[in-house]
Amino acid sequence: MDSQSVAAQTVETGHIEHEHPPFLRHHFENVAQQREAATFGMWLFLLTEIMFFGGLFCAYLIFRNWYYPAFVAGSHSLHIWAGTLNTTLLIISSFTMAMAVHAAETRVRRSLMGWMIVTIILGCGFLCVKAYEWHDEWVEHHVPGLNFNPATLEHGTKAYPDDTLAPDMAQKTSVYFSLYFAMTGMHALHMIIGVSLLTILLIGAYKGKYVDGHVAPIENFGLYWHFVDIVWIFLFPLLYLISRHQ
Amino acid sequence: MEQQQEHHHHLHVPHPDMGPSEPTHHEEHIVTPKVYLIVGASLLVFTATTTAVSYVDLGEFNAVVALAIACIKMSLVVLFFMHVKYSSKLTRLTVACGFFTFLVLITMTMTDYISRAWGRW
Numbered sequence: 001m002d003s004q005s006v007a008a009q010t011v012e013t014g015h016i017e018h019e020h021p022p023f024l025r026h027h028f029e030n031v032a033q034q035r036e037a038a039t040f041g042m043w044l045f046l047l048t049e050i051m052f053f054g055g056l057f058c059a060y061l062i063f064r065n066w067y068y069p070a071f072v073a074g075s076h077s078l079h080i081w082a083g084t085l086n087t088t089l090l091i092i093s094s095f096t097m098a099m100a101v102h103a104a105e106t107r108v109r110r111s112l113m114g115w116m117i118v119t120i121i122l123g124c125g126f127l128c129v130k131a132y133e134w135h136d137e138w139v140e141h142h143v144p145g146l147n148f149n150p151a152t153l154e155h156g157t158k159a160y161p162d163d164t165l166a167p168d169m170a171q172k173t174s175v176y177f178s179l180y181f182a183m184t185g186m187h188a189l190h191m192i193i194g195v196s197l198l199t200i201l202l203i204g205a206y207k208g209k210y211v212d213g214h215v216a217p218i219e220n221f222g223l224y225w226h227f228v229d230i231v232w233i234f235l236f237p238l239l240y241l242i243s244r245h246q
Numbered sequence: 247m248e249q250q251q252e253h254h255h256h257l258h259v260p261h262p263d264m265g266p267s268e269p270t271h272h273e274e275h276i277v278t279p280k281v282y283l284i285v286g287a288s289l290l291v292f293t294a295t296t297t298a299v300s301y302v303d304l305g306e307f308n309a310v311v312a313l314a315i316a317c318i319k320m321s322l323v324v325l326f327f328m329h330v331k332y333s334s335k336l337t338r339l340t341v342a343c344g345f346f347t348f349l350v351l352i353t354m355t356m357t358d359y360i361s362r363a364w365g366r367w
Contacts, residue, residue, distance in 0.1 A: 036334055036336065036337075039333070039337055040336055040337060040340060043337060043340045043341060043344070044340065046344075047340070047341075047344035047347075047348075050344060050345075050348055051347075051348060051351070054348050054351065054352060057352075058351075058352055058355055058356070061356070062355075062356075062359050065359070080297065080300070084293065084297045087293050088290060088293060091286065091289045091290055091293060092286065092290075094286070094289075094323060094327055095282055095283070095285075095286035095289075095327075097327075098277070098282045098285075098286075098326075098327045099279060099282060102276065102277065102278075102279055102282065105276045106276065219329075222327070222328075223328055226323050226324075226327045226328045227328075229323060229327075230319075230320050230323055230324070233316050233319045233320055233323070234313075234316050234320070236293075236296075236316075237296060237300075237309075237312035237313060237315070237316050238312075238313075240300075241296060241297065241300035241308070241312045242300070242308055242309040242312050242313070244300045244301070244308065245300070245302075245303040245304070245305075245308055246308075
C-alpha cells in the first residue's frame with residue numbers, strides 16, 4: 001500500500017494509521033487492550049484444559065478408592081527419584097520461562113533467546129526421564145493393552161515385599177497403569193507441543209520479534225508452559241508419593 | 247510508550263461508539279527477576295519437602311500433606327509466574343470462576359460416588 005497516500009488520508013480522517021506499531025490489530029484500541037484480550041483468551045483455553053485434566057484426576061481418585069491395594073502396588077512400582085527429578089526440571093523450566101517473559105518485556109533479545117533455549121533443554125530433559133520410565137514399565141510388563149502381565153504384581157517388589165495381591169486385585173493394577181499412561185501421556189504430549197511451539201517462537205526471537213513491545217506470544221506461551229507445570233505438580237504426588245506408606 | 251500512545255489516541259480520536267473513555271486495561275506491571283527467583287526457589291523447597299514427607303508414615307495424612315503442598319505450589323505458580331497477582335480484574339475473575347467451576351464439578355462428582363454406598367462400608 002502506498003504509505004504516502006495512507007498518511008495523507010489519516011490526517012484527513014483523524015485515523016492514526018501510522019501512530020501504532022505494526023502488530024496492533026485494527027479492532028483494538030491500543031497495545032495494552034490487545035494484550036489484555038489475548039491474555040483473557042489464553043486463560044479461557046487453559047480453563048478448558050483444567051477441565052480436561054481435571055476429569056482424569058477425578059477418575060484417578062475414584063478408581064484409587066475402589067481398587068486401593070492395586071493402586072498402592074502400582075504406585076510402589078514407580079521410581080520416586082525419577083518423579084522428583086522431573087518435578088525439579090519442570091519447576092526450573094517454569095522459572096526460566098518466566099525469565100524469558102521478563103526478557104521480552106524489558107526488550108533484551110539475547111537473554112530472551114538464552115532463557116528460551118534453556119527452557120527447551122529442560123523440557124527435553126523432562127521428556128527423556130519420562131521416556132526412561134516408560135521403557136522401564138515396558139520391560140516390567142506394566143503397559144495395559146500392549147504387554148500387561150498382572151502376575152508381575154502379585155508377589156510384591158524388591159522394595160515392597162509385602163505388596164502381595166490376590167489375582168483379581170492384581171488384575172486391577174491395569175486400571176492404575178491405564179490412568180498412569182493416560183495422564184503422563186497427555187502431559188508429555190502437552191510438553192512435546194510446548195517444546196515445538198517454543199522452538200518456533202525461538203526462531204521468531206532470532207529474527208528479532210517479541211522485543212518490540214509485542215510480548216503477547218511469549219507471555220501466552222509462558223501461561224501454557226506454567227499450566228503444564230501445574231498439571232505435573234499434581235501428578236507427582238498423586239502417582240508417586242501419596243501411596244508410599246500404605 | 248504505551249501509555250503515551252493511549253493518551254494520544256483518546257485525546258485525538260474518541261471512538262464514536264465508546265462513549266466516555268474508560269480504562270480498558272490494567273496498568274502493566276513487569277515482575278522483577280528477584281521475585282521469580284524467590285518463587286522458583288520456594289517451589290524447589292516445597293518439592294524437596296513433599297518428597298521428604300512421603301518417606302514419613304503419616305497414615306491418611308500423607309495424601310493430605312502432599313496435596314496441600316501441591317496446592318501451595320500451584321498458587322505460587324498461578325500468582326507469580328502466571329502474573330495473576332498483577333493482572334486485571336477481568337483476568338483474575340476469569341481464573342477464579344474457572345477454578346470455582348472446577349471445584350464444583352469435582353465436589354459433586356465425588357459426593358455422588360461417596361454417597362452411593364452410604365452406610366454399607
